[in-house]
Amino acid sequence: MLGWTLRMVVGVALLGSAWVHFALWTDGYPGVIGPLFLLDAAGGLVLAVAVLAWRHWLPALGAFGFGVLTLGAYVLAATVGFLGLHDQFTTQAEYWGVVTEAVCVAGGAALMALRAREAR
Template sequence: MIGWVLRIVVAAALLGSAGVHYFLWTQGYSGIVSALFLLNAIGGVVLAIAVLLWRHWLPPLGAIGFGVLTLGSYVLAATIGFLGQHDQFNSQPEYWGVITDAVCVLGGVALLLIPNRNSTLSNVN
């Protein structure tokens, strides 16, 4: 039961981050940043579906990677700049993006650590 609740939380975080990036994509950013926002939005939706439907260790690992890369890109943009973007952590999308990506990382780690009777890893014994 806890596994399903955690999967729903991680999927919701992935969809939340995807929503933030889709919103940012609609705001008219230029160049590669715009394309990366759209790619992030699509990737978040695909990973959310995978986390819910595929009981394997790869979707949680994907959620961790998604969160780490997205947070890392944002930290770069907020500090030294990233691909011409310099953010200041002062808007709702930035707050929600950081929160949802942190949940992706923490929830993904938790999903990897909880025992899952239907998991491929537990059947390797």
């Protein structure tokens, strides 16, 4: 039961992050960032389906990596700038993005730990 609940939480977090990035893409960010937001949205959707449908460590690793990379890119954008973008952490999209990506990191790590424990 814990495994299914955790997979649901991670799946919802991935969908939330995908929605945030899709919404940002529709806002029309210029340069390289715009298409990367769309790629992030598609990746979050695919990973959410994988986490929910495939009970394996690989989707958990994908969720963890997705969260680390997207959260890391945001931290860079909010501090020193990233690919010409400098965020200020002032919008709802930024708040939700950080929350969902942090859940992806923690939840992905927890799912991998759970899979390792079940394998023993």
